[in-house]
Amino acid sequence: MTGDLLAQQRHLYEVLTACRFYVALHLDGSRDDVDGYFMESRGFKYSQDVITHTEVFPKKWGKATRGQVIRTKLPGNNNVDNFSLRRGLMASTTLWDWIATVNDGGWASKFKNGFLTIYRQDGSEGARFAFDGAWPVSYSITDNLASGTDLAVEELEIACEGFERVL
Template identity: 30%
Template sequence: MAELKPIPTSRFYIEFDGLTEKMVASVGEITFEGEISGQDKPFSASKYTMNYWQSTAGRQNNPNISIEVYLVKGDMDWYTWYKRCMPSSEGGSGYWGLYRKSGSLTAYNSSDKAVLQWNIKNAWPQSYSVSDLAADGNEFVKETYDIVCEDIERVNPASFF
């Protein structure tokens, strides 16, 4: 029987096209949910009063990821990506379709072996925020980006093989 070893939440790496080797503080839970339609009522009836039901599954919305990165002097890569994707009416470039990125989130065990991986397709930042600043604070400044993705798929990392 295989030995069960929990995977630590503190050992991970996330990257997107052109966004590598960044100081990422955290990756919020990956969320998306399915939608079932057609289950509320029968769609047809036949001889002998037999009703036919149909349920169709699909995705209700695109998956989302919340990513916190440390604000590092001189590094504008995440923010530049965000600005390129925002509508021009909001102060951005308005080219979200051109600047979608693919990437991956990899989790490692305590021996630095990749044990989980999610492939992320056609992602773009939807919102941006900066952590609080306080005269009596002792934390590092972080930027938070909420990322919308067309698809996220869990796969076996290459190091499994």
């Protein structure tokens, strides 16, 4: 077995830690390929509704001579929850400009695509999740004290139409 193949196999079984990731947003008018690096991501959740179909058949059921109930579960609509991104407050206004454009009625043209990338211990990509049709839902910054030493943090909640694992 070659060294490259052995390294690839080891990567398949490596546990990816939650502390090595960033979220890349690609927004109109950006000067850089990545509009934000975030220290926390919450709420990436996919779910699917369950439809229960119930039918009554003329088969024997228990002590009854007919009336057997058969339930079948079928997949329903897909759901993708909103997710939140947190980072230290930056001087850049790129995220705020995106919010302002959506607020001014330009939301249909401001749906964006992006990625959540989780890295291996050696710094290479371990997993990548692509999201599409995203737009900002809310924005907040932490409370600030003149006597405090904590980092000012901004949080952005984003709605998206879908996400999938691409790596």
